[in-house]
Amino acid sequence: MSKILVVADTKGSDVRKPTLELLTKTRKAGLSTDAVVIGQGVQKNADLLAGNGAATVYVADDAGLAQFATAPYAAAIVDAAKQSGATQVWLSVGEMSKALGGALAVRLDGAFVSDVVELELKGDEVIATRPAMATKVLQRVTFAHPGIRIIAVRSGAFDAEPQPPKTAKVVALATPKGDERAKVKGLVAAQDAGELDLGEARIIVSVGRGVKGPEGVELVRPLAKALGAAFGASRAVVDSGWMPYSAQVGQTGRVVAPDIYVAIGVSGAIQHLAGMSGSKLIVAVNKDADAPIFSVADYGMVADLFKAVPIMIEEVAKHKQ
Amino acid sequence: MNIVVPIKSVIDVELNIRVQEGKIAKDGMSYIISKWDENAIEAALQLKEKHGGEVTVVSVGPDRASESLRKALAMGADKAVHVNDPAAEDSDSFGFAKILAKVAQRGPFDLIITGKQAQDTDMGGTGPILAELLGLPQVYNVIKLESDEPSTLKLNRLGHQGQEMVELKLPALIAANDSLNEPRLASLRGIMAAKKKPLDVLKLADLGLSPDEVGAKGARVRTLEFQPPKRRAAGKKFEGDAEEVTRKVMDLLANEAKIFA
Ligand SMILES: Cc1cc2nc3c(=O)[nH]c(=O)nc-3n(C[C@H](O)[C@H](O)[C@H](O)COP(=O)(O)OP(=O)(O)OC[C@H]3O[C@@H](n4cnc5c(N)ncnc54)[C@H](O)[C@@H]3O)c2cc1C
Numbered sequence A: 001m002s003k004i005l006v007v008a009d010t011k012g013s014d015v016r017k018p019t020l021e022l023l024t025k026t027r028k029a030g031l032s033t034d035a036v037v038i039g040q041g042v043q044k045n046a047d048l049l050a051g052n053g054a055a056t057v058y059v060a061d062d063a064g065l066a067q068f069a070t071a072p073y074a075a076a077i078v079d080a081a082k083q084s085g086a087t088q089v090w091l092s093v094g095e096m097s098k099a100l101g102g103a104l105a106v107r108l109d110g111a112f113v114s115d116v117v118e119l120e121l122k123g124d125e126v127i128a129t130r131p132a133m134a135t136k137v138l139q140r141v142t143f144a145h146p147g148i149r150i151i152a153v154r155s156g157a158f159d160a161e162p163q164p165p166k167t168a169k170v171v172a173l174a175t176p177k178g179d180e181r182a183k184v185k186g187l188v189a190a191q192d193a194g195e196l197d198l199g200e201a202r203i204i205v206s207v208g209r210g211v212k213g214p215e216g217v218e219l220v221r222p223l224a225k226a227l228g229a230a231f232g233a234s235r236a237v238v239d240s241g242w243m244p245y246s247a248q249v250g251q252t253g254r255v256v257a258p259d260i261y262v263a264i265g266v267s268g269a270i271q272h273l274a275g276m277s278g279s280k281l282i283v284a285v286n287k288d289a290d291a292p293i294f295s296v297a298d299y300g301m302v303a304d305l306f307k308a309v310p311i312m313i314e315e316v317a318k319h320k321q
Numbered sequence B: 001m002n003i004v005v006p007i008k009s010v011i012d013v014e015l016n017i018r019v020q021e022g023k024i025a026k027d028g029m030s031y032i033i034s035k036w037d038e039n040a041i042e043a044a045l046q047l048k049e050k051h052g053g054e055v056t057v058v059s060v061g062p063d064r065a066s067e068s069l070r071k072a073l074a075m076g077a078d079k080a081v082h083v084n085d086p087a088a089e090d091s092d093s094f095g096f097a098k099i100l101a102k103v104a105q106r107g108p109f110d111l112i113i114t115g116k117q118a119q120d121t122d123m124g125g126t127g128p129i130l131a132e133l134l135g136l137p138q139v140y141n142v143i144k145l146e147s148d149e150p151s152t153l154k155l156n157r158l159g160h161q162g163q164e165m166v167e168l169k170l171p172a173l174i175a176a177n178d179s180l181n182e183p184r185l186a187s188l189r190g191i192m193a194a195k196k197k198p199l200d201v202l203k204l205a206d207l208g209l210s211p212d213e214v215g216a217k218g219a220r221v222r223t224l225e226f227q228p229p230k231r232r233a234a235g236k237k238f239e240g241d242a243e244e245v246t247r248k249v250m251d252l253l254a255n256e257a258k259i260f261a
């Protein structure tokens, strides 16, 4: 019998939407599902996870788990997987899912596949589809090993249909063992608490080197605000220090798939496209008609962004009235 | 500080990639060191320049992998190991990690630096699996590295909540993000010197591995096929006066795409 263990993805102490996407998928497919949530102050999410389909919710709630570290997080998941009898462990793709997935593959003697965008399931026979080579190809893979299948799914692969909380069956996990050799010392620059999370936003506005500098960034920021959008950037902008690392969209930054992605002054290099071409609707502003971003844009504006953006802001205000 | 850097020779993904009958067409392709692995080499060379020691580059792959290794030697690595065995081809991340673990264990080392992911697979599993197989602590997605003393690294990684600081005791494994550094180019002198540096060629048997454990046979994750990506429906592009273009598209976004609904 197959049994899925969904690893909840949290921001602060709150469960993020990608977790509800995974639970919606297993609930609709009628798959036997448990969940595990790890962090500090995360116990409060148990009923939400139960309401969305987790039969048992395993909780590792400890001050020492406030920040991600591979060893204790992997240890908690291994504990939960063993107690639940899971045959599959599902993670949401994030900065740390690759480290975690690899570690779990060894500790659970299973196999790991990252960046999954489609899953065909027949019990534990799994066919996963994932982009490879900077999304220039799709790779269909299967598991050729009897061990646990560890699958990291990209946000947006499944739709979330959130359900109301209900009283959970909770199992508290023993505090997992950390690794003293890798000590997380804290954050260099905390994300602005007011900022919308790129991984959860319905709309993302991103800026590229075309904005020329910090003033250009500030020209575009009100557009993101007006649209209720998260604010992202290309690597060129992040490397120039105009925006923080946490804003970087692309293969080395965040991989996102919002309903609407608005690229302003971004050329559309493959590493950037690899991070956003799964968006449902793409809008681009670029003064170069041959910019590769137009090959993925549903609506392309060949225009000077310094002229276009103020008008966009004005138009958004009009339509929002 | 003795550092091992696993590097993969990959198809240059900037080229036009074609799929034929479920496989990647190999004709006309050129191969490069996977970009993030170049960042790993650079980080290793900088640590060596600071603390002394040796940098060993390792690649598992067919004949062409030796070109990537020579390039790394020309950049400044001291030794290279080439695991060239047909039975190792088509390994998955777990298989490559098993082979790399055996190579690393041939001598004492303080640090292993991998790329965050290989540009052909984009999987990102090999480094983390390798660390676990060797019982090493690991830090993934490293964007900044300082080391005042050779026993400890002070790292920033791009993590879940932004830039996180981690202090790492060696021996350990880290996986490099491309923001970590700007890889150096090989100098002419470096290229000449590389010709005289040792490049060991090994078979699986030399590492005590049987062909069933790795390669296509031992793969825990098996590729069924490759497909071309799903094409997006052709979009619309508007040119002309900036104000007209902008108002036109905003109108379409509102009334056709209904983004404000
Ligand atoms: C291993 C590796 C990983 C990478 N990872 C990432 C990643 O995660 N994310 C990422 O983004 N990149 C990544 N890159 C870098 C990528 O290759 C590009 O260099 C980068 O995306 C370029 O950023 P850009 O589009 O902002 O800048 P540019 O390529 O310089 O583009 C600027 C664009 O702005 C337009 N423009 C200029 N002025 C105006 C104006 N007044 N009005 C309108 N348009 C204007 C120009 O026509 C141009 O198209 C990676 C590269 C490598 C090798």
Ligand SMILES: Nc1ncnc2c1ncn2[C@@H]1O[C@H](COP(=O)(O)O)[C@@H](O)[C@H]1O
Pocket: B005, B006, B007, B008, B009, B034, B036, B037, B058, B059, B060, B061, B093, B096, B113, B114, B115, B116, B117, B118, B119, B121, B122, B123, B124, B125, B126, B127
């Ligand atoms: N065949 C190989 N030879 C040497 N190093 C490899 C090989 N495959 C993967 N690696 C290393 O593991 C990293 C991640 O690979 P992957 O798991 O395929 O994304 C790469 O950046 C390399 O550092």
